[in-house]
Amino acid sequence: MQTSTTSHTNTAGSAKFIIGGLFIVAAVVYLIISSTRASAQYFLTVDELVAKGETVLGRDLRISGAVIGDSIQYDPQTLTLKFTIVAIPGDNKEIEKLGGLAAVLNAAVNDPSRERLEVIYTGPKPDLLRNEAQAIITGQMGSDGVFQADELLLKCPTRYEEAVPDQTG
Amino acid sequence: MLANLGFGALFVTFLISLYGIGAAVYGARKNRPAWIESARLSMLLTFPLITISAFSLIYLLVNRHFEYEFVFSVTSNSMPLFLRATALWGGQAGSLVFWSWLLSAFTSAVTLRKWERDREFLPWVIVVSLVTLAFFLILVIFFENPFARIWSLPNGTAKVTMFQPLNAVLFVPPDGQGLNPLLRHPGMIVHPPMLYLGFVSFVIPFAFGIAALITGRTDDRWIRITRRWTLVAWLFLSLGLLLGGRWAYDVLGWGGYWGWDPVEISAFMPWLTGTAFLHSVMIQEKRGMLKRWNMVLIILTYCLVIFGTFLTRSGVLSSVHAFAQSAIGPLFFAFIGLTFLASLTLLIQRWDDLKSETQMTSLLSREALFLLNNLLFMGILVVCFWGVIFPLISELFTGQQVTVGPPFYERATAPLFAGLLLLMGIAPLSAWGHSTWKTIGHAMWKPALVSPIIPLVFFSLGMRSIPALIGFWLASLVACITLYEFWRGALARHQRAGESLPVAFWRLMGRNRRRYGGYIIHLGVVLMSFGIIGIELFQTETQGTIPQGGQIQLGDYTLTFKSLAIFDKEDGRNVARAVIDVERNGKYLGELYPRRDYYVESQQPMTIPGVRSTWEDDLYVLLVDWQPVSTAGATFKVYHNPLVNFLWLGGLVFILGTLVAAWPEREREFVPKPATRDTYVGSQA
Numbered sequence: 001m002q003t004s005t006t007s008h009t010n011t012a013g014s015a016k017f018i019i020g021g022l023f024i025v026a027a028v029v030y031l032i033i034s035s036t037r038a039s040a041q042y043f044l045t046v047d048e049l050v051a052k053g054e055t056v057l058g059r060d061l062r063i064s065g066a067v068i069g070d071s072i073q074y075d076p077q078t079l080t081l082k083f084t085i086v087a088i089p090g091d092n093k094e095i096e097k098l099g100g101l102a103a104v105l106n107a108a109v110n111d112p113s114r115e116r117l118e119v120i121y122t123g124p125k126p127d128l129l130r131n132e133a134q135a136i137i138t139g140q141m142g143s144d145g146v147f148q149a150d151e152l153l154l155k156c157p158t159r160y161e162e163a164v165p166d167q168t169g
Numbered sequence: 170m171l172a173n174l175g176f177g178a179l180f181v182t183f184l185i186s187l188y189g190i191g192a193a194v195y196g197a198r199k200n201r202p203a204w205i206e207s208a209r210l211s212m213l214l215t216f217p218l219i220t221i222s223a224f225s226l227i228y229l230l231v232n233r234h235f236e237y238e239f240v241f242s243v244t245s246n247s248m249p250l251f252l253r254a255t256a257l258w259g260g261q262a263g264s265l266v267f268w269s270w271l272l273s274a275f276t277s278a279v280t281l282r283k284w285e286r287d288r289e290f291l292p293w294v295i296v297v298s299l300v301t302l303a304f305f306l307i308l309v310i311f312f313e314n315p316f317a318r319i320w321s322l323p324n325g326t327a328k329v330t331m332f333q334p335l336n337a338v339l340f341v342p343p344d345g346q347g348l349n350p351l352l353r354h355p356g357m358i359v360h361p362p363m364l365y366l367g368f369v370s371f372v373i374p375f376a377f378g379i380a381a382l383i384t385g386r387t388d389d390r391w392i393r394i395t396r397r398w399t400l401v402a403w404l405f406l407s408l409g410l411l412l413g414g415r416w417a418y419d420v421l422g423w424g425g426y427w428g429w430d431p432v433e434i435s436a437f438m439p440w441l442t443g444t445a446f447l448h449s450v451m452i453q454e455k456r457g458m459l460k461r462w463n464m465v466l467i468i469l470t471y472c473l474v475i476f477g478t479f480l481t482r483s484g485v486l487s488s489v490h491a492f493a494q495s496a497i498g499p500l501f502f503a504f505i506g507l508t509f510l511a512s513l514t515l516l517i518q519r520w521d522d523l524k525s526e527t528q529m530t531s532l533l534s535r536e537a538l539f540l541l542n543n544l545l546f547m548g549i550l551v552v553c554f555w556g557v558i559f560p561l562i563s564e565l566f567t568g569q570q571v572t573v574g575p576p577f578y579e580r581a582t583a584p585l586f587a588g589l590l591l592l593m594g595i596a597p598l599s600a601w602g603h604s605t606w607k608t609i610g611h612a613m614w615k616p617a618l619v620s621p622i623i624p625l626v627f628f629s630l631g632m633r634s635i636p637a638l639i640g641f642w643l644a645s646l647v648a649c650i651t652l653y654e655f656w657r658g659a660l661a662r663h664q665r666a667g668e669s670l671p672v673a674f675w676r677l678m679g680r681n682r683r684r685y686g687g688y689i690i691h692l693g694v695v696l697m698s699f700g701i702i703g704i705e706l707f708q709t710e711t712q713g714t715i716p717q718g719g720q721i722q723l724g725d726y727t728l729t730f731k732s733l734a735i736f737d738k739e740d741g742r743n744v745a746r747a748v749i750d751v752e753r754n755g756k757y758l759g760e761l762y763p764r765r766d767y768y769v770e771s772q773q774p775m776t777i778p779g780v781r782s783t784w785e786d787d788l789y790v791l792l793v794d795w796q797p798v799s800t801a802g803a804t805f806k807v808y809h810n811p812l813v814n815f816l817w818l819g820g821l822v823f824i825l826g827t828l829v830a831a832w833p834e835r836e837r838e839f840v841p842k843p844a845t846r847d848t849y850v851g852s853q854a
Contacts, residue, residue, distance in 0.1 A: 017537070020541075021544065024544045024545070025544075027548075028551060028552070031552065031581040031582075031585070032551065032555055032581055035580040035581035036555075036559065036573055036577060038580060039576040040571045040577075041571065041573065041574060042570070042571050043570035043571060043572050044570075076714050076794040076796075079714075079793070079804065124712070124776075124793040125793065127775060128773070130772070138574065
């Protein structure tokens with residue numbers, strides 16, 4: 001059915017398309033590489049952060065840990081928020097193996113032998129900040145050993161798993 | 170019992186789907202129309218069956234049957250009726266049922282169309298739809314069963330299962346946990362169904378694409394059949410994304426609408442490939458080119474749709490949206506991998522049949538510019554995909570998880586979006602086949618002369634940001650060219666047919682809905698980009714703790730904290746509500762009521778901003794904290810978001826344009842015309 005009108009290949013014609021296409025591809029690759037370099041954040045657990053010591057000073061970091069409810073201090077005058085997080089495994093599979101996020105967070109908060117990290121943040125206190133929430137914190141490590149957070153992301157696992165046995169028992 | 174009926178209906182649907190797949194394949198291979206008809210009827214059956222199941226589940230939700238784990242986890246006594254009903258998609262299990270329900274509705278509707286001319290597609294469309302449906306039914310029946318009940322075992326523990334364990338007693342909690350308060354928002358009630366509708370309806374063009382590959386009927390027939398489906402899918406997906414943005418702006422209290430969250434991106438990615446597809450199918454229809462590329466795009470879109478459902482539902486990535494965690498991840502992964510490989514294999518087998526009928530010659534031809542548009546969309550897709558999987562890649566190669574945040578996406582996509590804007594201005598002026606700078610320049614110079622007015626106005630108002638001025642100029646260029654196109658088209662009709670200008674304008678749109686609908690969409694994008702530039706580059710914020718009667722200053726605005734009231738609501742909220750007076754340059758503008766709702770049962774607070782909206786800007790005030798007894802006062806965070814309402818207005822125009830483009834036309838099938846005629850208003854000038 002198809003009628004092919006152009007059987008010969010116009011090499012000069014297709015060359016400019018290939019060059020143009022390569023130019024776009026190169027531009028996209030450049031944008032990706034340069035932007036990745038400019039905004040890469042190292043995702044560490046509290047354990048890894050402590051192990052790295054001073055080598056991470058001034059770098060953009062992302063730290064995940066469990067929030068200790070009693071440590072939360074908030075000064076609404078200066079909007080200064082301080083709290084402590086405890087090391088939890090960074091790997092999802094490991095978390096699943098240990099009985100899910102809720103169990104891992106609970107175990108971490110109740111284990112005084114684990115590495116802890118003090119965090120300081122300026123801004124409104126997030127709604128989800130509470131005991132045994134998972135905090136994913138972006139910022140830099142200060143030379144005083146306190147983590148300066150620019151951004152807080154909080155996740156609270158659904159409490160169903162704990163709730164039901166309580167009620168039945 | 171209703172739950173058993175609902176579950177049974179799902180299981181029967183699953184069996185029927187398997188039968189339908191077998192019957193369709195057998196009928197097509199052996200050329201037995203009776204078997205294909207039987208497959209079609211079984212596909213039609215899936216919709217009423219899943220409807221029974223969905224209504225059973227809604228009945229359980231509405232009537233507070235908390236012995237069902239799903240009902241327990243997403244509803245509570247204090248939730249109003251409509252929230253209990255829409256909690257159907259508030260959790261994983263229910264949303265999978267909902268997904269399957271929508272899919273069966275859409276695919277059943279497709280089987281009801283007139284198939285005379287396309288009989289050979291039918292069995293394969295059925296196969297693709299039913300395979301997808303069967304996959305989701307497997308998830309619901311075997312892994313995420315919403316009809317599972319909570320049982321008390323003799324040893325004092327609880328178990329969630331469909332059927333009664335030995336000696337177990339049904340456990341009926343007195344109250345459920347209730348839907349996450351963040352999700353109790355009108356936008357959140359409509360947002361997931363819209364996204365799901367968008368996701369689901371992209372299955373249809375994919376099914377036709379695969380049918381075209383299998384049957385070898387590789388002309389543009391499959392594209393013409395699914396054009397409207399694709400537009401409808403795209404409409405719902407766009408609506409879903411817009412509503413999600415609006416919800417974030419209203420509820421999440423960070424004064425933003427889009428956070429480059431992995432889950433947002435996963436809904437955005439099929440939209441990108443879908444948008445590229447909508448443009449590039451036009452090249453195939455007009456010029457018989459890019460057939461392979463279109464197949465690649467629809468296959469990608471389908472896989473990204475499934476990937477999106479997977480990401481929103483699996484919790485593999487840390488995200489504000491990850492409300493659900495589950496073990497169904499590997500299954501999704503396997504399904505995406507298998508469908509992708511199978512589709513690619515089919516495509517490679519038909520590779521030679523999908524040869525282009527013509528060659529691209531001119532860099533400025535419409536098809537070349539559309540190709541460029543596709544490249545830019547794919548560029549944005551690659552950026553997004555890279556950002557989402559970068560943590561996994563970096564961990565694989567360096568053992569160190571490295572993530573990229575919003576700055577990465579903003580930096581990498583901004584030039585690509587700017588390029589798309591520029592193309593949006595030029596491409597409508599180019600001709601199919603061949604264009605030169607001269608013809609384009611001829612069509613463009615008048616609107617191009619007018620376009621700097623908007624950036625100049627901003628400049629004279631004191632704006633000195635180069636990126637903003639460039640952005641405003643690009644947006645204004647597109648607007649001028651597009652409006653000029655409308656004007657020229659209407660004027661031509663007015664002069665030729667003697668119609669009055671409004672009539673000419675109306676008939677012009679009616680005659681070529683796809684084209685002018687597209688232009689309206691472009692105008693929507695222009696308006697949205699005004700809003701986006703405004704909020705991204707000129708948002709200012711301040712915060713402070715002030716006593717009653719104290720003031721906060723932000724730009725021209727002065728906010729006075731008048732009073733604060735704390736009270737309980739009957740739906741289980743404890744509300745703290747502040748009253749704020751807003752003045753601008755000494756002129757009193759009104760009151761704002763930022764508040765904080767505390768959901769006692771789920772122990773979750775929720776911050777509701779007080780917003781003063783005008784076309785010029787939004788003043789967005791959050792109540793951050795307060796001292797209940799003393800007179801120490803309260804803490805507020807204030808955002809000034811210039812032009813942000815153009816984003817929402819643009820969204821409305823965008824949706825309107827899509828409706829115009831997707832509106833059914835009386836005359837559906839055209840005799841193919843020579844490609845260069847009737848496609849280029851510019852040549853008449």
